[in-house]
Amino acid sequence: MKVWAKRLGSVMIAGALLTGGSVWTGALGAGEVYAAESVQQNRITVLGKGEISVKPDIVYLSIGVESFAETAKSAQKNNAQKMAKITELLKNTWKIDDKDIKTEQFYVQPNYSYSEKEGRKVQNYSAHHSLEVTLRDLSKVGEILDAAAEAGANNIGNARFTVENRETFETQVIEKAMVNADLKAQAIAKASKRQLGVVVSVVQDEAANRDVFSFGNMEMKAESTSMDAGTSVKPGEIKLITQLYVQYEMK
Secondary structure (H helix, E strand, O other): OHHHHHHHHHHHHHHHHHOOOOOOOOOOOHHHHHHHHHHHHOEEEEEEEEEEEEOOOEEEEEEEEEEEEOOHHHHHHHHHHHHHHHHHHHHHHOOOOHHHEEEEEEEEEEEEEEEOOOEEEEEEEEEEEEEEEEEOOHHHHHHHHHHHHHOOOOEEOOOEEEOOOOHHHHHHHHHHHHHHHHHHHHHHHHHOOOOEEEEEEEEEOHHHOEEEEOHHHOOEEEOOOOOOOOEEEOOOOEEEEEEEEEEEEEO
16 A cells, blocks of 8 residues: 555656646655645646837947057047047037946057067057947937047947836736737637636746847938938837746636
8 A cells, every 4th residue: 555655646746747836745645746736737827928119218329439559648648538528529519417428448458469579569558438328319319429420439339229217118018918828828728628717826037028129220321422421320119028927727
């Protein structure tokens, strides 16, 4: 009788693992393990996906200056003068607040050359300083980048578009994910000749809670073929995505 009980317990534990259930060990008998498995068999878990497209309302610009000189001090001094000019332009001409201008990267480093005769030798020094500029008027992106380049910026990175308050759209994304989960669960219940019961638990997949940029609509190009053509930036749209693991009772 003891041998039979152990074998039954092993079978029921394996079944609980396959259905995603909890396993009790120790003093529980075969009947209790079977009960735990039966409860788990009356539940299903589905993955609900939610997605909405929104227009960005904020952009982060990377504007930098890189200078080269024979000494580290000279490279840093030249770079500081150029960066001061650009910062003044952003604040005074474009009225960008101090809080929306922050240092992104700063470094001074030697650059080496190599030859068989002299080996490794310092060729010159480079100083790099870049700013992250927050801009809420997206219509000015191209003009500001052009103005920064004219003021001496020679290291301009990608314009990163997003939404400032993602939480505003969070409810809509979650609702879509729940609707998607309901449809999947109903289809599974119907195929199993069962009825769908109440929602038992909901877990949001944080790793899938992300923004996807429609880079196909976001480009930087000259408006005409003339030499003095301005830069035009198209922000496109952003897809806000989330996923929910939803567990239902099955009747």
